[in-house]
Amino acid sequence: MDKERKTDKNNPLSQALKKITYGMYVVTTRKSAKEMSTRDEDYVAAGTISWVSQASFDPPLVTVAIKKNSDLHETIEKSRIFAINIVGKDQKDMLVPFAKETRIEGNNLDGYGFTDGEHTGAPILNDVPAYLECKVLEDITIGDHSIFVAEVLGGDTRNPDAMPLTEWEADMHYGG
Amino acid sequence: MDKERKTDKNNPLSQALKKITYGMYVVTTRKSAKEMSTRDEDYVAAGTISWVSQASFDPPLVTVAIKKNSDLHETIEKSRIFAINIVGKDQKDMLVPFAKETRIEGNNLDGYGFTDGEHTGAPILNDVPAYLECKVLEDITIGDHSIFVAEVLGGDTRNPDAMPLTEWEADMHYGG
Numbered sequence: 294m295d296k297e298r299k300t301d302k303n304n305p306l307s308q309a310l311k312k313i314t315y316g317m318y319v320v321t322t323r324k325s326a327k328e329m330s331t332r333d334e335d336y337v338a339a340g341t342i343s344w345v346s347q348a349s350f351d352p353p354l355v356t357v358a359i360k361k362n363s364d365l366h367e368t369i370e371k372s373r374i375f376a377i378n379i380v381g382k383d384q385k386d387m388l389v390p391f392a393k394e395t396r397i398e399g400n401n402l403d404g405y406g407f408t409d410g411e412h413t414g415a416p417i418l419n420d421v422p423a424y425l426e427c428k429v430l431e432d433i434t435i436g437d438h439s440i441f442v443a444e445v446l447g448g449d450t451r452n453p454d455a456m457p458l459t460e461w462e463a464d465m466h467y468g469g
Numbered sequence: 470m471d472k473e474r475k476t477d478k479n480n481p482l483s484q485a486l487k488k489i490t491y492g493m494y495v496v497t498t499r500k501s502a503k504e505m506s507t508r509d510e511d512y513v514a515a516g517t518i519s520w521v522s523q524a525s526f527d528p529p530l531v532t533v534a535i536k537k538n539s540d541l542h543e544t545i546e547k548s549r550i551f552a553i554n555i556v557g558k559d560q561k562d563m564l565v566p567f568a569k570e571t572r573i574e575g576n577n578l579d580g581y582g583f584t585d586g587e588h589t590g591a592p593i594l595n596d597v598p599a600y601l602e603c604k605v606l607e608d609i610t611i612g613d614h615s616i617f618v619a620e621v622l623g624g625d626t627r628n629p630d631a632m633p634l635t636e637w638e639a640d641m642h643y644g645g
Contacts, residue, residue: 309599309624310523310531312555312633314492346522347486347644348534349612355486356532356616358524379488423485433607433618436525440532442609442616448485457488459635468523 307469315343315460315468317380319391320357320365321402321416323409324372337416338368339402341392343460343467344438345377353445355427358438364395366439373429375443376415381422382456385463412446422455424448483645491519491636491644493556495567496533496541497578497592499585500548513592514544515578517568519636519643520614521553529621531603534614540571542615545605551619552591553601558632560596561639588622598631600624 324336342365344358355377359366369375380387390403400406407416412426427443434440460466500512518541520534531553535542545551556563566579576582583592588602603619610616636642 305626306529306601306621306624308626308629309555309601310529310621312492312599312626312631313521313523313531314490314633314635315522316488316490344522344524345489346491346520346532346534347489348520348532348616349614350645352612353482353486354612354614355489356522356524356534358522358532379485423488425482425485430611431609433609435528435606435618436530437527438525438530440524440618442611445482445486448482450481450484450488453484455488456637457490459490459637461632461635469526 311466311469313468316345317388317458317460317463317465318342318345319378319380319387319418319421320359320375321378322365322368322372322375323414323416324368325414336368336371337395337397337402338365339391339395339416340365341388348442354430354442355425355445356440356442358440360438361434369429369441374413374415375427375429375441376410376413376417377425377427378418378421379423380458381452382458382462384420385458388463388465422452422457423450487642487645489644492521493564493634493636493639493641494518494521495554495556495563495594495597496535496551497554498541498544498548498551499590499592500544501590512544512547513571513573513578514541515567515571515592516541517564524618530606530618531601531621532616532618534616536614537610545617549605550589550591551603551605551617552586552589552593553603554594554597555599556634557598557628558634558638561634564639564641598628598633599626
């Protein structure tokens with residue numbers, strides 16, 4: 294996620310868009326090498342994003358908007374699955390590493406431990422208070438991001454009392 | 470917006486969904502009587518919602534998820550336009566009136582003054598710190614809400630310093 298946006302600070306529409314409230318999320322995905330004849334290694338990608346919302350209770354659906362021409366976007370297009378790792382209020386230091394190029398070393402993703410998601414195989418970060426595993430049902434690309442509409446297949450809350458980090462607290466605004 | 474959800478408090482997936490962060494918004498819409506042969510009065514509807522996200526910078530797009538079989542949902546399906554009134558941190562008292570049946574009296578909507586939006590004609594609440602006027606481009610209905618993907622035609626920030634109300638502060642959680 295870029296910290297600086299090209300949006301005009303004097304544009305009233307852009308200023309109003311900046312007043313929408315978001316949390317902070319690390320979205321991860323994996324496309325298994327087993328499903329590809331051309332690769333020996335899985336594709337794994339991760340990114341820091343904020344444009345996430347629930348979109349239905351039954352079935353449980355979410356929408357996420359992911360920047361086009363990014364590694365995360367291209368890998369989700371292939372894998373059609375992802376995990377939303379919900380960043381906790383005290384985990385602001387996690388945002389920058391995941392906003393950079395994805396680096397996987399053993400069971401570390403961008404320096405943070407993970408396990409494979411039970412429903413999707415997407416990396417689930419060990420330290421986040423809660424996560425969701427999602428399967429893409431539809432995607433819409435009109436502008437500079439794709440909107441993925443996904444069913445939530447599973448998820449867990451490791452720390453029910455932990456509060457999520459909000460974008461207002463993270464000092465990292467994506468929008469406008 | 471219902472305060473009590475039917476979701477299972479012991480369901481880990483539902484608990485994780487509740488950790489997504491939202492702001493609080495009053496969405497309004499209007500279908501002009503001029504466009505209908507069968508009515509003398511405009512259809513106007515409003516509702517308190519939280520499932521809102523930006524989805525593109527260029528063009529500026531948003532997604533909103535609106536409960537099916539609601540007056541707001543049916544009216545947006547007809548009008549294909551809506552306004553997002555961004556509720557300020559000190560405007561918690563606004564949420565309950567707009568969660569009830571829409572009542573329009575002169576220039577008051579559910580007891581709050583409004584003017585007609587320049588781009589859409591949707592009611593813009595006079596007292597909110599910022600608002601967006603939107604035109605529906607696509608809609609997807611898979612679950613119990615419709616996802617409206619809309620272009621932001623205009624918007625304004627009346628009070629750049631005002632902070633928006635977050636769902637965490639509103640004590641009104643919609644999600645799970």
